[in-house]
Amino acid sequence: MVSSFNGFSVLVLVSLVVSSMASGDFYQNFDLTWGGNRAKIFNGGKLLSLSLDKISGSGFQSKKEYLFGRIDMQLKLVAGNSAGTVTAYYLSSQGPTHDEIDFEFLGNVTGEPYILHTNVYTQGKGDREQQFYLWFDPTRNFHTYSVIWKPQHIIYLVDNIPIRVFKNAESIGVPFPKNQPMRIYSSLWNADDWATRGGLVKTDWTKAPFTAYYRNFNFVPATSGSSSSYSGSTWESEELDATSRRRLRWVQKYFMIYNYCTDLKRFPQGLPPECRRSRF
Numbered sequence: 001m002v003s004s005f006n007g008f009s010v011l012v013l014v015s016l017v018v019s020s021m022a023s024g025d026f027y028q029n030f031d032l033t034w035g036g037n038r039a040k041i042f043n044g045g046k047l048l049s050l051s052l053d054k055i056s057g058s059g060f061q062s063k064k065e066y067l068f069g070r071i072d073m074q075l076k077l078v079a080g081n082s083a084g085t086v087t088a089y090y091l092s093s094q095g096p097t098h099d100e101i102d103f104e105f106l107g108n109v110t111g112e113p114y115i116l117h118t119n120v121y122t123q124g125k126g127d128r129e130q131q132f133y134l135w136f137d138p139t140r141n142f143h144t145y146s147v148i149w150k151p152q153h154i155i156y157l158v159d160n161i162p163i164r165v166f167k168n169a170e171s172i173g174v175p176f177p178k179n180q181p182m183r184i185y186s187s188l189w190n191a192d193d194w195a196t197r198g199g200l201v202k203t204d205w206t207k208a209p210f211t212a213y214y215r216n217f218n219f220v221p222a223t224s225g226s227s228s229s230y231s232g233s234t235w236e237s238e239e240l241d242a243t244s245r246r247r248l249r250w251v252q253k254y255f256m257i258y259n260y261c262t263d264l265k266r267f268p269q270g271l272p273p274e275c276r277r278s279r280f
Contacts, residue, residue, distance in 0.1 A: 024045070024046060024216065024217065024218070025045040025046070026041045026045050026046070026047070026048045026060075026214070026217065027041055027045040028045065028063075029062060029063060029064070029217060030048070030060045030061065030062055030063060030184075030217075031060060031061055031062075031063055032058075032059075032060050033059050033060055033061050034056075034057075034058060034059050034187075035050070035051070035056050035057055035058025035059060036056070036058070038050065038051040038052070038053070038056060038057070038058035038209070039051070039058035039059065039060055046215060047213060047214070047215050048060065048213070048214040048215070049211055049212065049213050049214070050087070050186065050187065050188040050211065050212050050214075051188065051209040051210065051211045052078075052085060052188045052189060052190060052208065052209060052210045052211075053205075053208045053209045053210075054205045054208055057187060057188050057189035057190060058187065058188055059185065059186060059187030059188070059189075060185070060186055060187075061183050061184065061185045061186075062183045062184040062185075064183070065093075065181035065182060065183050066091070066149075066181060066182055066183070066184070066219060066221075067180075067181040067182070068149055068150055068151065068178075068221065068222035068223070069148075069149060069219055069220055069221045069222045070146060070147070070148045070149075070218075070219070070220045070222070071091070071146060071147045071149070071184065071217075071218070071219050072144055072145075072146045072216065072217065072218040072219075073089060073144070073145055073146075073184075073186075073214060073216070073217050073218075074142040074143065074144050074145075074214065074215045074216040075087070075089065075105075075138070075142065075143065075145055075212060075213065075214055076138070076139065076140075076141060076142045076143075076212065076213040077105050077107075077114060077138045077139045077212050078107055078139065078188070078210040078211060078212050079139035079140075080110050080139075080207060081109050081110045081204050081207050082107025082108060082114070082139075082210060083107050083108055083109045083192070083195075083196040083201040083202070083203060083204065084107060084190055084191065084192030084195055084196055084201065084202055084203030084204075085107040085188065085189070085190060085191070085192075085195065085203060085210050086104055086105065086106055086107065086188070086189055086190075086191040086195050087104070087105040087107075087186070087187075087188050087212045088102070088103070088104045088105075088185070088186060088187050088188075088189070089103045089104075089105075089145060089184075089185075089186045090102040090103060090104070090184075090185055090186075091147065091149070091182040091183065091184055091185070092121075092182050092183065092185055093177075093180035093181065093182045093183075095124075096124050097123045097124040098121060098123075098124055098180065099121055099122055099123070099177035099180045099182060100119070100120070100121035100126070100177075100182070101120055101121075101147055101149065101154055101177065101182070102117070102118055102119040102120070102121075103116065103117075103118060103145055103147075103156070104116075104117040104118075104119075105117070105138070106191075106195045106196060107195060107196060107210075108196055108201075109196070109201060113133045113134065114133075114134060114138055114139075115131050115132070115133065115257065116131065116132045116133070116134060116158070116163075117129060117131050118130050118131070118132075118156055118163075118164055120154060120166045120177070121177075122174075122175035122176060122177050123175045125175075127260065127272075128166070128260055128272070128274075129258060129260050130164050130256060130258065130259050130260065131256070131257050131258035131259075132163055132251065132255045132256050132257060133255045133257060134158065134255070135251075135254075135255060142213070142215060142216075143158065143159050144157075144158070144159050144160065144216070145157070145158055146158075146160070149177070149222070150222050151168060151176075151178050152167070152168050153165055153166060153167045153168060154166040154177070155240075158251075161247045161248075161251060162240060162244050162247055162248045162251070163248065163251045163252070163255075164248075164252075165240065165248065166274075167274070167277065169273065169274040169277060172273050172274070172277075173273060174272070174273055174274045186214065188210065188211075188212050190203050260272070260275070261274075261275035262275075
């Protein structure tokens with residue numbers, strides 16, 4: 001696996017302080033929804049943890065619904081042997097025709113990389129998976145996982161580096177999430193029937209409890225006009241700028257391990273129509 005920027009130096013990305021509707025305080029912005037005391041808020045509302053043991057996982061959700069904006073959350077994932085576990089962090093509306101924007105972190109045995117699984121659901125239909133390895137150990141420190149959701153596109157970012165763009169392709173008949181407000185959800189749960197090597201590696205309960213940590217939630221509404229540290233004016237523009245496209249190509253060349261848009265066996269009748277458009 002390549003761990004450098006293949007010819008251009010790693011940039012130090014400095015986050016700007018932006019005005020936002022919600023930031024920081026988990027007591028103010030989230031409810032612990034299941035798992036009993038396995039879900040905890042502490043440090044004066046600045047830190048949240050989810051734990052999983054053999055009896056139950058745990059989860060939380062946002063008090064508010066959101067429609068368009070930038071959402072940031074810092075996570076430190078389950079360390080050590082996390083095989084069989086999934087840490088899910090996503091936006092979703094409700095009902096049979098729900099929309100959803102997913103990050104899922106699939107655990108692995110000690111020393112093997114996490115898989116970052118992404119998916120977009122529109123009107124109840126998903127099947128738009130892209131999967132990535134990360135270029136760092138996501139269990140050693142906190143890293144920022146972000147979604148920019150605008151009427152024109154959805155951009156997934158890791159530490160401010162774009163890894164995926166899902167463009168609005170309604171003009172060619174592809175539904176796009178734009179009418180249903182979504183809540184933010186996160187959960188830590190056991191999925192050893194499929195999460196690690198297709199279910200071949202099971203959860204080692206002698207290592208329980210498994211714990212993931214969250215901090216520095218931030219939401220900036222798309223209507224705020226706020227600028228972002230994300231490549232200059234990209235937050236206000238409809239397309240990625242040249243620097244962002246270069247980073248996106250780097251991630252997708254060296255770290256993408258699955259793309260539904262290249263899976264001809266899965267779609268023998270032809271790839272989904274959005275796959276015929278440029279990824280960048």
